[in-house]
Amino acid sequence: MKKINILASLLLGLTLFTACDDDRTSNPTFQQPTTFVLNTPAYATAVYDLEKSASVELTCSQPDYGFTAPTIYTAQVSLTNDFSTDGAYLTLPSTYTSAKMNVSASEIARAATNLALSNGKAEDEFPITTKLYVRLKAALTDGKGEIYSNAIALDNVRVYFALDPVVLPATMNIIGDDLGDANPVEMVPVNGNAGMFWHIVYVPAGGKLKFNIAKTYDGGEFGTSATLVDNATAGLSGDGDIVVANAGWYLVVVKSTIVNRDINYTVEFNKPTVYLLGETVGTWDLLGDNKFTVPADGTSYFVSPPFQFTKEVRMCVKLGDLDWWRSEFIMFDDGVISYRGAGNDQERYVGSAGKKVYLNFMTGKGKYE
Template identity: 45%
Template sequence: MMKKTYSLLIVLICLGCFWACQEDDQTVLQQPESFVLNTPKYVSGVYDLKNTETLEFTCTQPDYGFTAVAIYSVQVSLTEDFSEYKTLPGTHTTAKIEVKGSDFAVALVELLKIEEESQYPTDLQPVYVRLSSVLTDDGIGKVYSNVITLPKVKGYFALEPMVMPENIYLAGNITDNWNWNKATEMVPVHSAEGKFWAIQYLGKTSENADAQIKFNTVKAGDAAFGSNDITIDEKSVDLAGITTNDDGNIVIGTPGWYIVVVTTTINGRSYEYAVEFHAPYVYLQGDINGGNWGTTDAAYRFTVPDLSAGASAEFVSPAFTAPSGDGGVRASIVLEGYDWWKTEFIVLNNKLEYRGAGEDQDRVAGKTGQKLYINFTAKTGKIE
């Protein structure tokens, strides 16, 4: 009996030692108070941002209590207390950090709050720099470095580069009475940056009012652009019976379904938008129509719903004249000057899927005699 008691005691002691070792091995996050941003070796020289491709900074990693990959951001200010500052674009994961001189210059323009080149100060100015460090994108372990001074910085009137919009939205009295949360997200044309399209119902409202629309790059009515900010070609004006009103809305005098196209160009520091309206023609493409790719033959055109059916009516294809084969069931609109596949779409699992600016899509099979049904408002569809 005594022997068994000793054996049990030894087991318990060993287990206690094991768990103690496990606790010692646990990783515990320590929150450092700061970390060191090193003063650059040649800090006394002039930083001529217009002629400086990159600025280099180095630091020591914050002591989080364990080896971790810190995510650094560079922040700049015109005051040492950082009462107002700008975070430069990009993040860094090494203790040697390079930032673009142009990004640095843009931040200074924003901090100086100047809008014209003539307002930019000609004297050298001190600029203050610090780093922030986090361990995760949601800010765990956030800590700031010390502040260093670059005493002689020569900036210039630098502006952020103009880039094409990533999204265009269409809204109006036909989207739940100007509800931008229900705006139509237009589809990018493949390989045509800044060009978007949508098949849109522009019939009369339930109050028998003409459809009125505007566009924006975000789902919001603020700064939406309409008739005062765009150009519309005469052919589109005649097709859709377009007029305008005092609110700058585009008024559709001829109710119907339309392909709406927005083309964005950059002119200096301004965006310019051209809007086109086309007949809502959708075509079957490829194997299912006998191998005709890029066709605009009316024999392979979907039927356009009657306006009385409303926005949720379905477009219906002709019956497939052949099985889908390796090409799958494919459909598109066709815009002049663009290959058909740059505006193609398919139905997968009863959902309408646009190719947009993405890669080639999955394939879905179809049989001779079947048809493709698409609800462009609900973004649904079926093959049967």
């Protein structure tokens, strides 16, 4: 009987010991790690050609959080070994969950390219060979326990120009609540002139406008940051939004140019001069007698002079010294203004002698009467 009691006591003690051990395991105590070592690669002095490599292998020690826990690693790179000044280093987008990681060579190249450009390098100087410094950031999956490793140097890194080419915009929109139901207004590309757009709009007194490749506000919009040219006494001002002091119809033109890796914009406000030309009026010259009258408000029509002959209708606005057909348009019986834009020569419409064209550029519609 005594032996049975002793055995029972031993089993009970063992059970209590196991329960306590399980409790410690399921409720670990977090500790902030104090060391985190990024190992120097064996070939740190060799040439790393980022254009011909898929990745760069890095290994590190695991931060000691007091227990085994999933850890997220992120790589940062610098050309100057400065990891304290904003802009002197960049964090790569990919993350890793292993202390042995293959860091994307293309991500390193993009970051190094940006850093080199910010340090005064020009695109035509690439590829470059440079020393590159790398460090790691580690943290638990909830962001707790953030710690940075030492920085290691890769002595000879060949960096190709890894950024996408900067291209001129293919679309442009005028946005702003003051455009009323027409918001946004999709601008018309100028034929054969990449990055140039036009449209005729009505803006009320004090109206505010911006421009964007997208048809909404998405962070890419611009206003007074563009170079503003007021050829129509519009009274342009503002801080961000372009404020138009004087109500009226305006032929708005946007020109875009690439300077280094930036796109610079010029916004012109011009008088809204619309011409009828061609066989209906017996001349291909842009004459004052063939201008449309300009309405006083935003709901009325631009009105052409009457057709002299029953012939094909041709209409345009004139943009600087460009040929008129680069900014021409037509309207068919459906009453919708059809812009040539960047497209080919349009279909033809024959207008009857004595009739006029009525156009409203805010609604995009008109009529022949």
